[in-house]
Amino acid sequence: MRDKTVNMMKLEFFAKSANEAFARSAVASFAAQCDPSVSAVADIKTAVSEAVTNSIVHGYSDISDKSECPIYIVCKLLESKRLIIKIKDRGRGIEDIDKAMQPLFTTDTDGERSGMGFTVMQSFCDGIKVCSKVGKGTTVTLEKRLDCR
Amino acid sequence: MEIRSEVSDFGATAYIRGEIDHHNAKEAREALDSIIARMRPQSFRLDLSGVSFCDSSGLGLVMGRMRKCNEIGSTLILQNPSEAALRMLSIAGMDKIIKIERGV
Ligand SMILES: Nc1ncnc2c1ncn2[C@@H]1O[C@H](COP(=O)(O)OP(=O)(O)OP(=O)(O)O)[C@@H](O)[C@H]1O
Ligand SMILES: [Mg+2]
Numbered sequence: 001m002r003d004k005t006v007n008m009m010k011l012e013f014f015a016k017s018a019n020e021a022f023a024r025s026a027v028a029s030f031a032a033q034c035d036p037s038v039s040a041v042a043d044i045k046t047a048v049s050e051a052v053t054n055s056i057v058h059g060y061s062d063i064s065d066k067s068e069c070p071i072y073i074v075c076k077l078l079e080s081k082r083l084i085i086k087i088k089d090r091g092r093g094i095e096d097i098d099k100a101m102q103p104l105f106t107t108d109t110d111g112e113r114s115g116m117g118f119t120v121m122q123s124f125c126d127g128i129k130v131c132s133k134v135g136k137g138t139t140v141t142l143e144k145r146l147d148c149r
Numbered sequence: 150m151e152i153r154s155e156v157s158d159f160g161a162t163a164y165i166r167g168e169i170d171h172h173n174a175k176e177a178r179e180a181l182d183s184i185i186a187r188m189r190p191q192s193f194r195l196d197l198s199g200v201s202f203c204d205s206s207g208l209g210l211v212m213g214r215m216r217k218c219n220e221i222g223s224t225l226i227l228q229n230p231s232e233a234a235l236r237m238l239s240i241a242g243m244d245k246i247i248k249i250e251r252g253v
Binding site for chain 2: 046120
C-alpha cells in the first residue's frame with residue numbers, strides 16, 4: 001500500500017548562519033500538527049540544525065556571496081505519521097560519503113568541529129540518506145516517526 | 150544565547166544560557182577564551198544548566214575550550230549540564246573524558 005503524503009511544505013533560504021535557528025524551528029512547527037512528543041521535536045530540531053549547518057559550513061565554505069548559496073528544505077508528512085525532511089544545497093559536495101559519516105570524521109582544520117554531525121542525525125532520526133555529487137551539491141533526507149507517543 | 154561569568158578563589162565559572170548552535174558558537178568561543186586567557190584559572194567551570202538547545206557545534210565548543218584549558222594547565226569542569234547538553238556530550242562519549250559536576 002502506498003504511504004500517502006497528507007501534508008507538505010517547502011523552504012528556501014540563503015546559507016546564512018542566522019537561518020539555522022529559523023530552519024529548525026520552522027520544521028518543528030510543521031511537525032507540531034501531529035502532536036509529537038517533546039523529545040521527538042527536540043530530535044527533529046537537532047537533526048535539522050546539523051544538516052543545515054553542514055550546508056553552510058562545508059557545502060558553501062568557499063563562496064562569500066551568500067545570495068548565491070541557497071538551501072532548500074522539503075518536508076512531507078505521510079499518512080503513517082512519518083515525517084520526511086529533505087535538506088539540499090548546491091555546494092561543493094562530498095567526495096566519500098561513507099567516510100564523511102563516520103563518527104569523529106571532519107575535514108575542519110581549526111579544531112572547533114567534533115565530526116559528530118552525521119552521527120547525531122543518525123541517532124536522532126529513524127532513517128537517513130545522503131546523496132552527493134562533487135561540484136553539484138548534497139541532499140540529506142531524514143525520516144522521523146511521529147507516532148511514538 | 151547569553152554568557153555570564155563569575156570569579157572566585159577556586160577559579161572562574163561561566164554560565165551559558167539559551168541555544169548553542171553554529172551561529173552563536175563563535176560569540177561563545179570568544180567570550181570563554183577571553184575569560185580563560187585573562188584569568189588563567191586553575192579550574193574553569195562551564196555551567197550548562199541553562200542550555201535549552203545544543204547541537205554538535207556545542208560539542209566543538211566544549212572540546213575546543215578543553216584544549217585551551219589544557220594548554221595553560223587549567224582543568225575544564227562542566228557544571229550541571231541540561232538534558233539537551235548532556236545528550237550531545239554522551240553521544241560523543243565526552244561525558245566520560247570531561248569532568249562533570251552535578252548539584253552544585
Ligand atoms: N553539505 C555538505 N557539503 C559538503 N561537505 C559536507 C556536507 N556535510 C558534511 N560534509 C562533510 O562531511 C564531514 C562530516 O560532517 P559532520 O557533520 O559529521 O561533522 P563536522 O560538520 O565536520 O563536525 P560537527 O558537525 O561535529 O561540527 C564534514 O567535515 C564535511 O567534510
Ligand atoms: Mg556537521
